[in-house]
Structures are given as structure tokens and as C-alpha cells.
Amino acid sequence: MPKISDEKRAARRAQILEAAWGCFQKEGLHATTMDDIIRASGLSAGAVYSYFPSKDQLIMAAVTASLSGLTSLVEPLLRAEPALAPPELVRRITDTIDRFTTRDGYDLKRIALLGWSEAQRSEPLKATMKSFYFDFRSELASAVARWRRHKSDTTGNPESDVAATLLSLVLGYVVQSAILDDVEPEGVTRGLERLTQPKG
Amino acid sequence: MPKISDEKRAARRAQILEAAWGCFQKEGLHATTMDDIIRASGLSAGAVYSYFPSKDQLIMAAVTASLSGLTSLVEPLLRAEPALAPPELVRRITDTIDRFTTRDGYDLKRIALLGWSEAQRSEPLKATMKSFYFDFRSELASAVARWRRHKSDTTGNPESDVAATLLSLVLGYVVQSAILDDVEPEGVTRGLERLTQPKG
Incomplete structure (x- = not known):
């Protein structure tokens, strides 16, 4: 050959x-x-x-390729200087997910749901995803820490809690978008802004 | 017989x-x-x-039973008077999900991921889930509206945005819990509280 x-x-x-x-x-x-x-x-x-x-190797590669493709687009947002405020971060991450996952003839968000499901039965796949989401969450925590320093806010709860909340928001955006078809980064971000600026 | x-x-x-x-x-x-x-x-x-x-009927029944079992536990939280503040609502909903889904020998959160995946291929299943999550989100929106009235806060964005944000948080909690195994209602709630009480 x-x-x-x-x-x-x-x-x-x-x-x-x-x-x-x-x-x-x-x-x-x-x-x-x-x-x-x-x-x-x-x-x-x-x-x-x-x-x-084998098909298993192809499934693993399909998951890894989508996760690492997305990482390369999201990393600059997480490392921006000065750090983005959480609502803006959520808006830009979900927006990036939308643009990255919407393809000709299929949507990677729907395929993410298949991957999560398969991870319940395949240990190697679950390990790969775990490591990706751990890294993502720890980068989120660093971004939040930098944003808080910038705001001179060093009181209270550790960044890891905020990171877990933001990761839930992003993962849940994927589910809601794949199942309900009607959410947009703008809406979820406005909702978070509304929550983060309560009028007493 | x-x-x-x-x-x-x-x-x-x-x-x-x-x-x-x-x-x-x-x-x-x-x-x-x-x-x-x-x-x-x-x-x-x-x-x-x-x-x-048939197995398809069993899958549909298994999904419907878990969604309606959860609904009956979550509804009183959504309809509480006075309305619960969003972080408290998230804490109590995720806590309820944890207690409802952790069973002897299996975890319904993991099975939820299988159901979402299956919904990508089965229209009836997707329609059932859609209708459940729409209802849930609209109840969330009502709860937020009541909470805002209680706080005399009637400015700004519609409740539907906040509801979409909270639904993302809850769905994402399920994913994060099923894949990473290490989140707790307390952590995600503290994160949301941290975000909702920024110190300037």
C-alpha cells in the first residue's frame, strides 16, 4: 500500500x-x-x-474527538483575561456548544446523550468521560477563582461548588436542548443573570 | 384466571x-x-x-413510572407557600431526586441517561418526556413568579428564562451525578447561592 x-x-x-x-x-x-x-x-x-x-474503538474515538474538539474551542473562554463573569461564561460556553454540535444531518448534542448512556455499560468510555468532565470542572473552578479575585471577593464558599453548579448548567443545557429542542444560550444566561441580580 | x-x-x-x-x-x-x-x-x-x-411498552412504562413518581414528590416543593427561593428550591429538588432515585441494586439517575438516549430513537418516548419536562419547567416558572411577587420583584426578564436555567441545573445535576459520582445537592446549592449573592 x-x-x-x-x-x-x-x-x-x-x-x-x-x-x-x-x-x-x-x-x-x-x-x-x-x-x-x-x-x-x-x-x-x-x-x-x-x-x-472494532465498533467499540470507533465509538470511543467518536466520543473523544467530539470532547477534544469542544475543549479546544472552550479553553480560550475559560482562560480569558480578565476572567469572564459566570453568566457571560455560561452564555459563551453554551453558544460554543451550539455552534460546534450542530452539523449537516445530525446534532452532536443528541449523540452526547447516546454516549452518556453507553458510558453506563462501558468502563473505558466512562473513564474517558470522567477525566474530561473533571478537567472541565477544574478549569471552571480556576476561571471562577480568577473572576472572584478580580472582583476582590474572597469570602465564603470554595470555587469548586460554583464550578459544580456551572457544570450542571452546561450539561443540563445539552439535555434540555436535545429533548425539548427550544432552549437558547441567551435564555439560560438571562435566567442566570436574573438569579444573580435579585432585586430585594 | x-x-x-x-x-x-x-x-x-x-x-x-x-x-x-x-x-x-x-x-x-x-x-x-x-x-x-x-x-x-x-x-x-x-x-x-x-x-x-412488549419490551417497548415496558420501557415506556418504566420511564413514565419514574417520571410520575418523582413528580408527586417534587410538586409540593414547587407549590409551597410562600414560594421557595431558587437556591432552596434547587437544593430540595436535587435532594428529592437523590432520595427517589437511589435504590437497592440500581440508581434511577443512571437509567434516566439510558431513557434520554432511547428517546432519540423512539418518538413516543420522546413525546412523553417532552411533555413531562415542559410541565416541570412551567411549574418552575410559576414557582419563580410567586417567589418574585413575594420579593416585590417584578422587573426584568420573564420567569421562563429563570425556569429554563433551573431546569438545566437539575438535569445537569443528574448527568454529573451519574457520570462523576461525586456531586451533592449541598454543593450545587452553595454554588448557586454564591452566584446569587455576589460580593462586589
């Missing part, structure tokens, strides 16, 4: 993952077969299996 | 659903067979099929 460049390998890998996400949304993780994905990818069976020897 | 009382029917139905939830947590919705559930229930195949003619 002729050698192909790293760039071409990455493009083919992405092409297979795109095909897999489309099939997963249509059929679910379990009913989707490698043959379905091969057909949808337009590549040969040999080519697809050379990248992903 | 001898007639059995309504009470006994309800108890048997609950016994079958208990068995189903246990199997679903162990094997997932798809790998679980009616035979698995029959075995776990300790009832005859005829008895189980007389309550639930």
Missing part, C-alpha cells in the same frame, strides 16, 4: 467519524453496524478497519 | 418495573431481554406479558 501523509490520514479519520455520527443519530449506537458506517463513509471496508478495528 | 384486586395488580406491576430497572442498569436497554426481566421478577412469563405485551 502506498504511504499516505499524516494530513490525509487525519482527513480520512474525520471522514469516518462524520459517517459514524450520522449513522449513530439515525440508528443509535447499538443498531449501527460497521457496514453501515463503511457505506456512509464512501471508503472501503479495508480502509475503515485500518483506522478503527 | 382468578380476579386479583387493583392493589395486587399495582404491586405486581411495580415488582416487574423494579426487575426491569435492575436489568436495564446491568445490561442496558437493548441487551436486556423480556426473559431477563421475567427471571428477575420471579413471576411467570404469562403474568409479565399480561402487564407488558
